[in-house]
Amino acid sequence: MDHHSYTTEEVAKRLKVSKLTVYDLIKKGELPSYRVGRQMRVDASDLEQYITEMKTGKVQVVSSSMQVxxxxxxxxxxxxxxxxxxxxxxxxxxxxxxxxxxxxxxxxxxxxxxxxxxxxxxxxxxxxxxxxxxxxxxxxxxxxxxxxxxxxxxxxxxxxxxxxxxxxxxxxxxxxxxxxxxxxxxxxxxxxxxxxxxxxxxxxxxxxxxxxxxxxxxxxxxxxxxxxxxxxxxxxxxxxxxxxxxxxxxxxxxxxxxxxxxxxxxxxxxxxxxxxxxxxxxxxxxxxxxxxxxxxxxxxxxxxxxxxx
CATH class of the missing domain: 3.40.190.290 (D-Maltodextrin-Binding Protein; domain 2)
Structure with a gap:
């Protein structure tokens, strides 16, 4: 299993978007993340899954009825x-x-x-x-x-x-x-x-x-x-x-x-x-x-x- 993880800056570079867009994806629950100290991290496997879902049009967005x-x-x-x-x-x-x-x-x-x-x-x-x-x-x-x-x-x-x-x-x-x-x-x-x-x-x-x-x-x-x-x-x-x-x-x-x-x-x-x-x-x-x-x-x-x- 790949346990490599990325910082939000590295994710932004990989997706070719701004860090604020990455934060927005995390905030909406579209990109799983966790914290190490004060830094947000995204597992490599989760990022690859997100990219795959983007390519296939199967990104699962949390529905408004389920959001807190x-x-x-x-x-x-x-x-x-x-x-x-x-x-x-x-x-x-x-x-x-x-x-x-x-x-x-x-x-x-x-x-x-x-x-x-x-x-x-x-x-x-x-x-x-x-x-x-x-x-x-x-x-x-x-x-x-x-x-x-x-x-x-x-x-x-x-x-x-x-x-x-x-x-x-x-x-x-x-x-x-x-x-x-x-x-x-x-x-x-x-x-x-x-x-x-x-x-x-x-x-x-x-x-x-x-x-x-x-x-x-x-x-x-x-x-x-x-x-x-x-x-x-x-x-x-x-x-x-x-x-x-x-x-x-x-x-x-x-x-x-x-x-x-x-x-x-x-x-x-x-x-x-x-x-x-x-x-x-x-x-x-x-x-x-x-x-x-x-x-x-x-x-x-x-x-x-x-x-x-």
């Missing part, structure tokens, strides 16, 4: 999407309070996650999406994308984003217009990420063409990836959070204070989840952990920023 409607039951899971370390901490706290829950982490960008939520995937989405027309974070995107979907938006924290530059900032990169210098090599974030939205909105409102930026199409999938390319001298500048600049050997030029919020759909099944998340955010234990990490503004943590009826 409480999304936090043992047969179901809760997906928390986003990349910040604070979300891993949040996952731990929510899981400790909802003993029957399986908390799954999806490391998707903000815009991608919000679109996935509209499509019915993801229970908690973290956002840091800048709107250049209003100068506001997140709410304009929630209103545009979650059309007809009642939801609640709670503040997780605020943090500073800016330029990662090499030590001493030898090319004196200070403004968005400096990126147009042909001698400056830029490294970008992937489409769908909050930082990519910030970059594109700043280019738009500053009248800068992406074709004028050397490296605009060079994409990294996370803050550390961007900062590391600057640190090793392959790039002169990238955009990310101040916290990562403290971890990687780069200097930081602050540009904007971004509000990092959580979005949860307001459904009857999610009421317990909403109450639990709000309780965790307002707890001294969780906030003290954020303070210990440093680099976060928690003055609005737990506040309800926006709510639909």
């Amino acid at each position: 409607m409480n999304p936090l039951s043992k047969s179901d899971s809760c997906i928390i999407s986003g990349q910040d370390l604070s979300l891993d901490m949040l996952t731990k706290h929510v899981e400790s309070r909802l003993k029957a829950s399986n908390m799954l982490r999806a490391y998707q960008g903000s815009l991608t996650s919000l679109i996935q939520m509209y499509q019915g995937k993801g229970d908690i989405v973290s956002l840091h999406l800048f709107d250049g027309d209003t100068g506001e974070y997140n709410i304009p995107y929630v209103k545009r994308i979650l059309v007809g979907q009642p939801c609640i938006v709670m503040n997780l924290l605020s943090r500073t984003s800016g330029f990662y530059v090499q030590k001493g900032n030898p090319k004196q990169i200070k403004t968005w217009n400096d990126l147009c210098n042909p001698s400056i090599q830029f490294v970008n974030r992937e489409r769908g990420s909050g930082i990519r939205v910030l970059v594109d909105e700043q280019l738009r409102i500053n009248g800068i063409s992406k074709t004028d930026i050397c490296g605009y199409d060079w994409e990294e999938s996370n803050h550390i990836g961007v900062a590391s390319q600057v640190a090793n001298g392959k790039a002169d500048v990238g955009v990310g959070t101040e916290k990562v600049a403290q971890i990687v050997n780069v200097d930081f030029v602050p540009l904007i204070q971004e509000r990092y919020d959580l979005v949860i759909l307001k459904t009857e099944e999610n009421m317990e989840l909403i109450e639990t998340v709000n309780s965790v955010l307002q707890s001294s234990e969780f906030q003290n952990e954020l303070r210990a990490i440093g680099g976060y503004d928690i003055s609005k943590t737990g506040q309800i920023i926006y709510e639909t009826n």
